[in-house]
Amino acid sequence: MGIKIFKNFFKRIFSSMFKAKGEIKLGFYGPPNAGKTSLANRICKDFTGEEIGSVSKVPHETRTVQFKEKVEIEYKGKKMVFKMIDTPGIATRIDYEDFLKYKVKKKAAKERAKEATQGVIESIKWLDDMDMVVVVLDATENPYNQVNITIIGNLVAKKIPVLIVANKIDLRKADLKKIESAFPEYDTIGISAKYGKNLEEFYESIFKLSKKV
Amino acid sequence: MSKKKRGEKLGKLKGFSIQFLPYSEIKDQDSNERIKKILGIILGNNILILQGRLRAEEEARLIGDTMAMIGHLKNFKGIELAVISGDEKLNFFKKIGKGIAKALLGGDLGAVTIIGPATIVKDIKKNPKKIELLLSR
Numbered sequence: 001m002g003i004k005i006f007k008n009f010f011k012r013i014f015s016s017m018f019k020a021k022g023e024i025k026l027g028f029y030g031p032p033n034a035g036k037t038s039l040a041n042r043i044c045k046d047f048t049g050e051e052i053g054s055v056s057k058v059p060h061e062t063r064t065v066q067f068k069e070k071v072e073i074e075y076k077g078k079k080m081v082f083k084m085i086d087t088p089g090i091a092t093r094i095d096y097e098d099f100l101k102y103k104v105k106k107k108a109a110k111e112r113a114k115e116a117t118q119g120v121i122e123s124i125k126w127l128d129d130m131d132m133v134v135v136v137l138d139a140t141e142n143p144y145n146q147v148n149i150t151i152i153g154n155l156v157a158k159k160i161p162v163l164i165v166a167n168k169i170d171l172r173k174a175d176l177k178k179i180e181s182a183f184p185e186y187d188t189i190g191i192s193a194k195y196g197k198n199l200e201e202f203y204e205s206i207f208k209l210s211k212k213v
Numbered sequence: 214m215s216k217k218k219r220g221e222k223l224g225k226l227k228g229f230s231i232q233f234l235p236y237s238e239i240k241d242q243d244s245n246e247r248i249k250k251i252l253g254i255i256l257g258n259n260i261l262i263l264q265g266r267l268r269a270e271e272e273a274r275l276i277g278d279t280m281a282m283i284g285h286l287k288n289f290k291g292i293e294l295a296v297i298s299g300d301e302k303l304n305f306f307k308k309i310g311k312g313i314a315k316a317l318l319g320g321d322l323g324a325v326t327i328i329g330p331a332t333i334v335k336d337i338k339k340n341p342k343k344i345e346l347l348l349s350r
Binding site for chain 1: 268269270272273274276277279280281283284290291292293294295296331337338339340341
């Protein structure tokens, strides 16, 4: 018991020293195809020149947790270093037949489904390890999806600061107000990761949120 | 019921049933027992209507556990899940923010949780005012 308390004490000390250096673990969470990797790619490309992962119209393109360390984001003269953690989309159902609609062959679709289920499990496990999280939602979809609520509920319970990003605002069907009204307690930023729209406001919110870490 | 028998039943709309579970049935159970009970109901080709709601981490665990079953249990494709809160003015996140223990610890008896196997429940369309359960066939 005594050893455990001692260990936890040192863990806290080291973790605060680590944070003091400025490296913050920034997670990207959300349902599949919301644009988590597109947004993470946009940030990584802007500040490191390299992308974090591939994107696709076929859901569950990201099936393992992807990292990019020491990403130094500069905004209005301020600098912060992040460890970017892009996670597989969380879903409650995965059916390989859904991938066939995207002309994925049956064998590849089955493999994709298998990897996607593992990806969801991995994403959930990683929730504990984040310093702050950007929940990326598709602004053209219904925000009241239970997956969104479960992700945010878990982050709140673990006291992890949350920023909600409504992606795809370049599309006509996008409804930013609907996302804002679904989560009125949180800052919601409408962006287009694809076209880099409104990223200044996003960076400002990230810096603001990092003060809560 | 063996896993094989469960698997054979899944996906057949004929014969599915709706089960209501009062919160008192899971109130004193730990997370393991709650998840086990819920899985037992939905894997038996039933749609579960649960009084109250699970803890946030239990919802996540239920998703993780059911994901691990896909590919191992015949015809199982996951679940559909929705929670409707009885008190819209004071939602789940606000309750946590205000430190209301029941929201963090689960319960919230003003809420109703609907969980069904994805083979039966095609979609649960939800907005703050209504909920629609769309069945597969």
